[in-house]
Amino acid sequence: MKKNEVPQDESPISKHGSNELLYAVDEDGKLKPMQSIGWEAKTAVQNQNIETLNQRVIDAMQAVKEGKSSPILYFMELNKMDWSTLAAYMGSWVFLIKRHQKPKVFQKLSHKTLTKYAETFGITVDELKNFKG
Amino acid sequence: MQSTFEHKQTAHCENGAIVNLLKSKGFTISEPMAFGLGSGIFYVYLPFIKVNHAPAISYRPMPGRIFNRMAKLLKMNVKRFKFSNPKKAQQALDENLQKNIATGLVVGVYHLPYFPDEYRFHFNAHNLVVYGKENGRYLISDPVLDYTVSLSAEELEKVRFAKGALAPKGHMYYPSTVPTEIDLTIPIKKAIKKTCNDMLAPIPIIGVRGMRMVAKDIVKWHKKLGVVKANHNLANMVRMQEEIGTGGGGFRFLYAAFLQEAGEYLQNEELKKLSNEMVGIGDLWRDFALEASRVVKKRSNTENVYQVMSNKLLELADKEEAFYKKLKKAI
Numbered sequence: 001m002k003k004n005e006v007p008q009d010e011s012p013i014s015k016h017g018s019n020e021l022l023y024a025v026d027e028d029g030k031l032k033p034m035q036s037i038g039w040e041a042k043t044a045v046q047n048q049n050i051e052t053l054n055q056r057v058i059d060a061m062q063a064v065k066e067g068k069s070s071p072i073l074y075f076m077e078l079n080k081m082d083w084s085t086l087a088a089y090m091g092s093w094v095f096l097i098k099r100h101q102k103p104k105v106f107q108k109l110s111h112k113t114l115t116k117y118a119e120t121f122g123i124t125v126d127e128l129k130n131f132k133g
Numbered sequence: 134m135q136s137t138f139e140h141k142q143t144a145h146c147e148n149g150a151i152v153n154l155l156k157s158k159g160f161t162i163s164e165p166m167a168f169g170l171g172s173g174i175f176y177v178y179l180p181f182i183k184v185n186h187a188p189a190i191s192y193r194p195m196p197g198r199i200f201n202r203m204a205k206l207l208k209m210n211v212k213r214f215k216f217s218n219p220k221k222a223q224q225a226l227d228e229n230l231q232k233n234i235a236t237g238l239v240v241g242v243y244h245l246p247y248f249p250d251e252y253r254f255h256f257n258a259h260n261l262v263v264y265g266k267e268n269g270r271y272l273i274s275d276p277v278l279d280y281t282v283s284l285s286a287e288e289l290e291k292v293r294f295a296k297g298a299l300a301p302k303g304h305m306y307y308p309s310t311v312p313t314e315i316d317l318t319i320p321i322k323k324a325i326k327k328t329c330n331d332m333l334a335p336i337p338i339i340g341v342r343g344m345r346m347v348a349k350d351i352v353k354w355h356k357k358l359g360v361v362k363a364n365h366n367l368a369n370m371v372r373m374q375e376e377i378g379t380g381g382g383g384f385r386f387l388y389a390a391f392l393q394e395a396g397e398y399l400q401n402e403e404l405k406k407l408s409n410e411m412v413g414i415g416d417l418w419r420d421f422a423l424e425a426s427r428v429v430k431k432r433s434n435t436e437n438v439y440q441v442m443s444n445k446l447l448e449l450a451d452k453e454e455a456f457y458k459k460l461k462k463a464i
Contacts, residue, residue: 001381001382001386001412001415001416001419012249012250012251012252013249013252015249016249018249018278018279019279020144020277020378021142021143021144021277021378021380022144022380022381022386023144023165023380023381023386023387023389023390024381024386025412029409030393031165031386031389031390031393031408031412032390033142033143033144033164033380035142035279039375040426041371041375041419041422041423041425041426042371042372042375042376042422042426044426044427044429044430045367045368045369045371045372045375045376045422045425045426045429046251046368046372046376048364048365048368048429048430049185049365049368049369049372050251052186052361052365052368053185056186080185080243080253080254080255081255081297082183082185082186084297084298085255085296085297085298088296088297088298088300089296089297
């Protein structure tokens with residue numbers, strides 16, 4: 001990559017008023033750090049990734065609406081978590097946490113457990129309990 | 134303290150924390166040199182571990198390794214602490230700051246308020262430096278930004294005690310002693326040798342062999358998992374290569390910069406030539422990223438795009454294998 005090839009395409013970081021460093025070859029053949037505000041190719045794969053995650057949130061919402069899953073699944077996806085990350089935040093085992101996505105098990109959860117979930121997701125217990133999809 | 138600390142933006146967070154911490158101790162080193170001495174270039178494929186619903190691919194060694202390796206070669210001491218109690222973690226940091234010791238922290242990215250949403254994932258091995266405290270807020274030098282920021286005590290606690298894979302557990306570190314004058318000849322040679330051995334390791338998931346395994350799996354993803362999943366995996370691979378502060382092309386340009394600096398230091402023309410070759414390899418990695426972005430946007434007109442991507446990666450693996458063999462001989 002030469003100095004004049006350092007991409008300067010609009011991107012999530014440029015919209016954020018930031019930039020990043022790349023190393024490129026200058027006129028004297030020296031590799032130097034140069035600021036780039038973004039690269040189209042990178043933004044494209046990032047968008048693809050965000051789309052996949054958004055689809056997961058939509059699917060989870062649908063599952064809650066149809067009564068197939070508890071709100072745990074929805075808020076987990078909304079917070080870009082997977083089961084092992086959620087279990088780590090809950091200080092519990094993955095298989096126990098996975099059970100909580102069953103609506104019947106969710107109904108019986110203690111207030112203490114629900115509070116911990118709510119804290120993890122940054123919402124109130126009522127918001128968690130009353131989420132209907 | 135605040136007045137003497139100098140913030141410098143770098144491509145990668147771990148190098149950046151090293152460069153800025155050492156600078157605060159009066160030891161100047163460039164980012165490429167720190168990266169090269171830490172044998173920062175690497176490749177590992179962990180198909181059995183899922184990150185963000187895709188198989189884990191890393192272009193760098195385990196977090197913390199770069200600094201540890203470099204410190205060992207330069208015979209400096211790095212003090213590292215982990216905590217189970219967040220209050221004690223804050224206390225230890227405060228004590229450091231009172232003693233005017235700029236302190237490196239390992240943190241989770243997800244709760245960092247100054248990152249754009251596209252960058253906020255449950256990734257727990259970001260590095261930053263705390264260089265002071267003002268009106269109850271911590272002054273932060275985040276190496277990937279070209280300005281400094283600040284965080285409240287609560288915000289800092291949240292990122293220091295992020296949970297999940299590689300949970301930082303309040304991890305803090307700082308160099309306790311730094312060398313005054315040091316000859317880099319032997320450290321450079323040792324570090325290059327280590328890199329060559331890593332990249333040529335006879336282990337199927339590491340180095341050039343790891344790349345070949347990914348190349349085979351790209352075709353498999355498409356056949357077994359379908360287009361959506363294959364694209365997601367491919368996108369995540371390219372994100373690891375370009376997104377997380379690699380200086381472009383999965384650290385290749387950064388490493389080329391190191392080889393150039395090392396070549397000048399050792400008066401070794403062969404290293405300078407190899408630096409140019411590495412730039413060429415970096416450009417090929419960027420071509421790969423560009424092609425992958427077209428695939429995920431479904432704008433590639435090539436037939437059987439996944440086979441094409443796979444072949445491109447195999448070509449890269451061959452080029453790199455030849456490169457590291459030459460590099461090993463050059464020192």
